[in-house]
Amino acid sequence: xxxxxxxxxxxxxxxxxxxxxxxxxxxxxxxxxxxxxxxxxxxxxxxxxxxxxxxxxxxxxxxxxxxxxxxxxxxxxxxxxxxxxxxxxxxxxxxxxxxxxxxxxxxxxxxxxxxxxxxxxxxxxxxxxxxxxxxxxxxxxxxxxxxxxxxxxxxxxxxxxxxxxxxxxxxxxxxxxxxxxxxxxxxxxxxxxxxxxxxxxxxxxxxxxxxxxxxxxxxxxxxxxxxxxxxxxx
DNA sequence: GCGACAG
DNA sequence: ATCTTGTCGC
Numbered sequence: 001x002x003x004x005x006x007x008x009x010x011x012x013x014x015x016x017x018x019x020x021x022x023x024x025x026x027x028x029x030x031x032x033x034x035x036x037x038x039x040x041x042x043x044x045x046x047x048x049x050x051x052x053x054x055x056x057x058x059x060x061x062x063x064x065x066x067x068x069x070x071x072x073x074x075x076x077x078x079x080x081x082x083x084x085x086x087x088x089x090x091x092x093x094x095x096x097x098x099x100x101x102x103x104x105x106x107x108x109x110x111x112x113x114x115x116x117x118x119x120x121x122x123x124x125x126x127x128x129x130x131x132x133x134x135x136x137x138x139x140x141x142x143x144x145x146x147x148x149x150x151x152x153x154x155x156x157x158x159x160x161x162x163x164x165x166x167x168x169x170x171x172x173x174x175x176x177x178x179x180x181x182x183x184x185x186x187x188x189x190x191x192x193x194x195x196x197x198x199x200x201x202x203x204x205x206x207x208x209x210x211x212x213x214x215x216x217x218x219x220x221x222x223x224x225x226x227x228x229x230x231x232x233x234x
Numbered sequence: 235g236c237g238a239c240a241g
Numbered sequence: 242a243t244c245t246t247g248t249c250g251c
Contacts, residue, residue, distance in 0.1 A: 044241075046242055079242075081239040088241075110240045120240070141240045179240080 001102035001131055003093050008086045009076045016077075016086045020119035026127050027113060029182055032190040033104050033132065036060050039198060040103035041207025042095070042125075044088040045215040051075045051088065053095035054215035056207060057103045061197060063206045064233070065226045069098030070219055081141065082116055085124040092125065104132065105186070105194065107207045111135040112191070114158050114166035114181035116142050126184020133183030134191040136208055140168070140179050148177050153196060155180075167192055171199040178203065 008016070040057040050072055057067040071094035077087040088110075096106075111120030112135030120141070126133035143158035145168045152173050158166035158181065166181030169192055180195050182188055198205035204212070214222040 044242085046241080048243095079241060081241090084240055115240085135240085137240050139240065141238095 001096070001099075001129060003097045004128055006090055006093065006128065008090060011077070011086060013078075013080055013083055016083050017117065020083075020085075020117040020124075023124070023127055024118045027118065027123050027183075028185050029113075029187050030185055032134070032186045032194060034190060036104035036194070038066065038101070038103040039105045039107060039194065039207050040099075041107045041109075041205070041209070041211035042092055043109045043208060043211035043215050044092055045212070046075055049075055051091040052215045053088070053091040054211045055092075055095045055099060055106075056210040056214055057099065057101060058198075058207050058210070060104075063198065063200075064230070065210060067099055067101050068214055068219070068222065069095045070214060071095040071098060084110055085119070085121040088121060089125060089128070092121075093128070096129070102131070106131060106133045106183070107195070107198070107205060108133060108135050108183060109208050109212065110137050111141050111179065112166065112181035112183035112186070114140075114142055114179060118165070120181065120183070122181070122183030126186075130184075132185040134186045134194065135166070135179070135181045135183050136195050136205055137179040137181075138204070150174050155192060164188065169195060171196060171205070172203045175203050178205075
């Protein structure tokens with residue numbers, strides 16, 4: 001997996017939005033590799049102006065952590081709804097560069113095409129990497145949907161003026177749904193199935209959940225956590 | 235002008 | 242996202 005470098009430091013929000021409109025047509029909708037051998041999760045946390053990006057590669061379908069990477073960098077772009085990619089992608093690429101293996105699919109904490117210009121962070125990263133990506137966000141950015149059934153696995157399409165751009169998916173009975181959308185080289189059906197298969201127990205799928213944990217506690221504590229878990233599972 | 239608004 | 246403790250429920 002070739003990981004390019006980017007520099008958004010001189011972008012104005014207007015320039016960023018214009019670039020999104022220009023890049024959007026490059027997104028490819030097609031089924032994900034099935035089944036993938038590995039799925040990676042990506043998450044970025046920010047504290048005191050320093051972003052920490054974490055990526056965790058899990059084997060599939062057994063969902064064991066097999067590799068990970070971390071990177072830190074000062075944030076250089078403000079948080080603006082719809083422009084999250086310009087804040088988080090630079091440090092995310094640095095974390096991905098640390099990986100010694102290329103995951104078959106990258107699951108991002110944010111939207112894919114469920115975005116006003118169809119360019120959520122998952123789609124943007126997928127295009128930069130030319131690699132399969134999907135978005136799995138904790139809340140909605142764009143599109144509307146009807147009431148989602150209470151059972152695990154129930155979902156409703158995210159609609160934008162008649163176009164289906166993603167889904168509100170219930171990964172745990174009675175718990176707030178997650179928002180799934182294709183990033184790049186993915187489609188909604190395979191994205192929904194992958195997220196569900198990656199979330200056997202918690203609301204958030206394991207790849208994203210573990211990436212969040214790694215970004216929060218750091219490599220040392222994360223490694224200890226993984227080893228402790230390996231003991232229990234055999 | 236008002237409300238909505240990934241992380 | 243981050244700031245922060247306890248607390249209700251399976």
